[in-house]
Amino acid sequence: MSFDQDDLDRVQDYLQEGHQRFDAIPKRQKLRSFTIICLILNRTIGSGIFVTPSKVLKGTNSVGISLLLWPLGGFVATCGLLVWLEFGFSIPRREVQPGVERSVPRSGGEKNYLEFVLRSPRFLATCMYGVVFVILGNLSGNAVAFGTYVMVAAGNQEPSRGASIGLSIGALTAACLLHVCSRRGGIFLNNVFAMLKVGILLTIIIIGFAVAGGAKFGGVSSQSENFAISKSFAHPRKDVVSYTDSMLYVVYTYSGFEQPFYILGEVHRPKRNFAKACLSAMAIAITLFTLVNVAYLCAVSKETQLNNDLDIATLFFLRVFDTDTASRVMSALIALSIFGNIIVMTFTASKVKQEIAKEGILPFSMFFATGTNTPDALIKAWWNRRNNPHSRERTRSIHTDVERNPEFEGSQYEQSPMAALLLHWITSVFLIAVTSMLTAEIAYNFLVSLYSYVIIVMMGFLVATGLLYLKFSNHRLWAEKAAFKPWGGSTAAFVYSISCCFLLITAFLRPSDSSYYSYRYQHIEWFLIPTIGLSTLTWGVIWFGGLQFVMWRRGQQLIVTRVPYIEQDEEDGEWVMRSEVIDHAWQSNTSSRRKVMNDAISEDEVKGVRVATRLSAR
Numbered sequence: 001m002s003f004d005q006d007d008l009d010r011v012q013d014y015l016q017e018g019h020q021r022f023d024a025i026p027k028r029q030k031l032r033s034f035t036i037i038c039l040i041l042n043r044t045i046g047s048g049i050f051v052t053p054s055k056v057l058k059g060t061n062s063v064g065i066s067l068l069l070w071p072l073g074g075f076v077a078t079c080g081l082l083v084w085l086e087f088g089f090s091i092p093r094r095e096v097q098p099g100v101e102r103s104v105p106r107s108g109g110e111k112n113y114l115e116f117v118l119r120s121p122r123f124l125a126t127c128m129y130g131v132v133f134v135i136l137g138n139l140s141g142n143a144v145a146f147g148t149y150v151m152v153a154a155g156n157q158e159p160s161r162g163a164s165i166g167l168s169i170g171a172l173t174a175a176c177l178l179h180v181c182s183r184r185g186g187i188f189l190n191n192v193f194a195m196l197k198v199g200i201l202l203t204i205i206i207i208g209f210a211v212a213g214g215a216k217f218g219g220v221s222s223q224s225e226n227f228a229i230s231k232s233f234a235h236p237r238k239d240v241v242s243y244t245d246s247m248l249y250v251v252y253t254y255s256g257f258e259q260p261f262y263i264l265g266e267v268h269r270p271k272r273n274f275a276k277a278c279l280s281a282m283a284i285a286i287t288l289f290t291l292v293n294v295a296y297l298c299a300v301s302k303e304t305q306l307n308n309d310l311d312i313a314t315l316f317f318l319r320v321f322d323t324d325t326a327s328r329v330m331s332a333l334i335a336l337s338i339f340g341n342i343i344v345m346t347f348t349a350s351k352v353k354q355e356i357a358k359e360g361i362l363p364f365s366m367f368f369a370t371g372t373n374t375p376d377a378l379i380k381a382w383w384n385r386r387n388n389p390h391s392r393e394r395t396r397s398i399h400t401d402v403e404r405n406p407e408f409e410g411s412q413y414e415q416s417p418m419a420a421l422l423l424h425w426i427t428s429v430f431l432i433a434v435t436s437m438l439t440a441e442i443a444y445n446f447l448v449s450l451y452s453y454v455i456i457v458m459m460g461f462l463v464a465t466g467l468l469y470l471k472f473s474n475h476r477l478w479a480e481k482a483a484f485k486p487w488g489g490s491t492a493a494f495v496y497s498i499s500c501c502f503l504l505i506t507a508f509l510r511p512s513d514s515s516y517y518s519y520r521y522q523h524i525e526w527f528l529i530p531t532i533g534l535s536t537l538t539w540g541v542i543w544f545g546g547l548q549f550v551m552w553r554r555g556q557q558l559i560v561t562r563v564p565y566i567e568q569d570e571e572d573g574e575w576v577m578r579s580e581v582i583d584h585a586w587q588s589n590t591s592s593r594r595k596v597m598n599d600a601i602s603e604d605e606v607k608g609v610r611v612a613t614r615l616s617a618r
Contacts, residue, residue, distance in 0.1 A: 021370055023358075024415070024579040030268030031260075033277040035187060038194035039259045039344055040281035045197040045288075046341030047145045047444075048253030050313035050334045053293050054305045057312075058516040059246035063302050064232035066246070070293050073250035074286030076499045081257040081282055082492035083464050085275050087113040088261050089484035094566055094575070102575045103483045104566050105274075107265035108355040109258055110463050117466035123361055123547060123558075128540030129459070130356040136454055136536070137352065138424060139345045140431035141447030143168040146338040148440045152314075153332035164440050168432055171339055175346040176425045182376035183414040186347050193340025200333055201288045204313070207320060208295025219299075219322035226297040241511040241526070244503055251503070252452040253289065257282055262348040271574050275484065346424060354420040360560040360584045361547060368423055369582060371415035442523050449524075453507065453533035461500035467493045504530070556586040 031039075057066045091112060094104045106112060111129050118125040147167035151159030179186045207217070212224065225231055237243065260267065260278060267274050296312050299320050308315060310327075317330040357368035435443035470478040471490050486492050507530035511517045519525055551557055561583040569576050 020584075021358075021366060021582045022579065023369075023371055023582065025266055025577065031187070031263065031266055032268050033273045035191060036260045036267065036274060036277035037281040037284070038191040039348070040256050040278065041198060041285060042190050042194040042256075042340050042344040043259045043348075044254060044256030044281075044285045045194070045201065045337060046139075046253075047142050047334065047338045048249070049201070049289055049292060050337065051145070051311045052249040052253050053296055054308075054310075054312040054315070055249050055516070056246045057302065057305050059242045059249075060237055061242075061306070062233055062236035063226050063297060064229075065236055065243075067232075067290075067293055067297070069243075069247060069250050070290050071286060073247065073254050074282070074289065076251065076496065077254035077257060078279075078282050078286070079492040079496040079499075080460055080464070081278055082486040083460075083467055083496050084109070084113075084258060084261050085278065086482060086484045086486055086493075087116075087463065087467060088264050089271060089275075090478075090482045091116045093481060094564060094577075096566060096575050103481070104564065104575050104577050105264045105267070105270045106564075106577060107263050107351055109261040109264070109352060110459055111352060111355060113463050114459075114466060117469060121544075123359070124541075124544050126356065126359045126361050127544040127547065128537060130359065130361055131540045131543045132454060132459075132536045133349075134353055134356060134362070134423065135427050135539075136431075136451060137349045138172075138428040138431065139342050139451075140168075140172075140428045140435075141444050141451060142338050142341050142345075143172050143428065143432060144435070144440055144444045144447065146171045146335055146342070148444075149331045149335035149338065153328050153335060155328065159440070161436070161440065165432060165436055169429055171342055172346075172425060172428045172432075175339070175342045176350075176421045178343065179347055179350065180374065180416050180418050180421055182374055183416055185376065186343060190340070190344050190347065193336070193343065197337050197340060198284070198288070200337065201292050204316065205288070205291045205295045208292075208298040208316070211320060212298040217320050219318075219320045223297065223299060223301045226302055231302075237515065239509075239512045239515055240506055241509045242515045242517060244506040244509075245511070245517040248449065248452050248457070248503055248507070251456055252448060254285065255452070255456050256285070259344060259348045262352045265577055269569060269572060269574055270576075271483070272572060346421070350417045350420040350424045353423050354417040357420065357423075358560075358562060358582050360558055361543070366582075366584060368419045370417075370419055372418045374414050374416045377414045439523075445522055446524055446529070449529045450532060453504075453529050454536050457500045457503050458533060458536075461497055461504060464493045464497035464500065468497060504534075507533075554586065556588050559583075559585045559587045561585070 053066070056069060057063065060066045060069070088105060088109075090103050092104065092106055093101045096102045096104075111126070111133070114125045114129050144164065147164035148159055150167050151163055156163075178189065211217070211221070214221070257278060260274065264270060264274070296316050300312065300315050304315065304319070305312060310318070311334075313334060314327045314330050317326040318324070320326070354369055354371070356362065357365045359365075362368055431447060432443075435446060438446065468490060470476050471493070508527065510526050513520060515521075517526070547558070562580055563583070564577045564580040566575055566577045568574065
């Protein structure tokens with residue numbers, strides 16, 4: 001099935017703005033493999049690889065064990081990536097022809113996967129994931145670190161709390177405004193930052209290995225004793241918590257493979273190129289992170305790291321070049337790396353929050369679900385009208401040109417989830433405000449640990465366990481629906497589920513008083529993060545209860561309908577979604593969703609719009 005420009009025009013002509021929206025995905029602005037790789041690398045290479053290696057070493061008290069945790073963490077993250085690929089390529093399923101269903105990738109990431117696993121009661125899975133992600137799905141912790149590193153790079157070794165907070169909010173604001181003004185500009189900067197970060201890591205690797213080979217840059221000589229078998233595994237920590245908390249930091253550093261899944265619907269030929277790009281990016285990240293840790297240890301001794309509060313990257317440059325200027329330059333590079341991290345997360349997380357709003361569970365859902373033409377698109381539309389006066393009537397509005405002129409569908413037409421970006425900014429600033437009474441280091445540790453526990457580990461456990469449930473549930477027929485079957489069958493899902501479950505449970509164990517993760521060093525009670533983390537599940541349940549109460553008081557049911565327009569890709573026949581109509585309606589009857597959908601959206605009753613395909617029942 002297919003649709004043409006006249007269909008799209010009629011959709012926009014007859015939309016009921018109060019409760020309906022039209023969302024289009026421009027054909028020629030689909031994201032290519034290089035951008036997918038850059039999305040993962042830009043998100044993965046943030047503050048983590050520059051800050052956490054010293055935390056991991058202090059936590060384990062062993063050079064050898066700390067080094068082994070990095071490839072182990074990469075293996076666990078790769079298993080998670082395979083779980084996401086199996087889900088992302090297999091759902092949702094659409095009726096592409098009468099009686100024929102195919103999987104059609106959609107943006108939203110784990111929101112879609114959890115909704116597919118927990119289909120009843122309606123809205124429960126959306127609330128449990130959506131409320132948590134809206135509040136915690138941001139990099140406020142990294143923004144705090146950004147403010148600190150900017151001040152240190154400027155020569156202020158003890159930055160004031162107010163200045164750091166101001167810079168943190170400024171970075172978040174700049175990232176949001178960037179994506180508001182230009183979608184293509186944000187993607188371009190994402191790619192630039194990714195390449196810059198890879199270059200920084202390669203530079204560290206080359207310098208570290210050069211020092212190990214005897215090169216002198218004005219500072220220390222090779223610290224080869226770090227790798228002596230008799231010393232590298234000597235005096236490790238004895239308590240389990242020190243290792244699990246260290247592993248949590250490693251897992252946080254590898255977080256980033258989820259990012260492209262948040263915008264999977266905007267990827268060019270996803271079933272052909274997407275998996276290769278994601279796996280390539282993960283292989284690059286694992287290789288770089290392992291080699292960078294080795295490079296650090298080539299120049300910085302174990303004792304120096306244990307007895308110093310500076311991050312390992314700053315220590316590395318300080319020891320190698322023996323000058324404060326080098327450490328300040330490294331602080332500036334780390335700040336740039338963190339800002340790139342914030343840019344990519346702002347782009348992808350706002351898309352997820354827009355998808356959450358499309359499900360109708362938020363106040364003013366249609367407002368937050370609406371995409372708006374970017375100033376970049378409006379300027380290009382004006383320029384086109386100015387230089388092509390005969391292509392369109394001069395009196396036609398710029399807004400209409402952008403939306404209706406097929407010429408703009410490719411190179412000029414673009415939209416930004418401006419309202420969702422506003423929501424993302426508000427929640428990010430809220431978390432910074434909540435932790436503003438803490439020192440920058442404590443606020444960073446708290447926000448990063450909470451994000452890791454909830455968004456990465458807890459949600460990872462739910463998604464991986466949900467996939468195992470589908471695989472071993474006879475009535476869900478997953479074997480017939482799965483469009484991606486990873487190596488080893490269910491092995492990746494088992495590994496990721498068990499790993500996440502282990503981290504969730506062991507976080508409740510109390511670390512010894514001498515552990516780096518004890519209150520003595522972290523100034524955060526050991527039970528605080530897991531307690532708050534698990535309580536986030538109740539946030540969604542309470543929200544779901546409130547939504548049910550609202551529907552009971554109104555005597556109406558909220559009916560959310562999302563009708564996709566899909567077609568076969570001209571290059572390889574792959575089924576892809578081009579656009580969709582979102583409808584939020586309050587119905588006084590209690591008809592089933594399928595019946596209401598068929599009644600509300602049919603060939604005869606959609607005001608002249610020929611629907612290319614319908615949303616299959618979940």
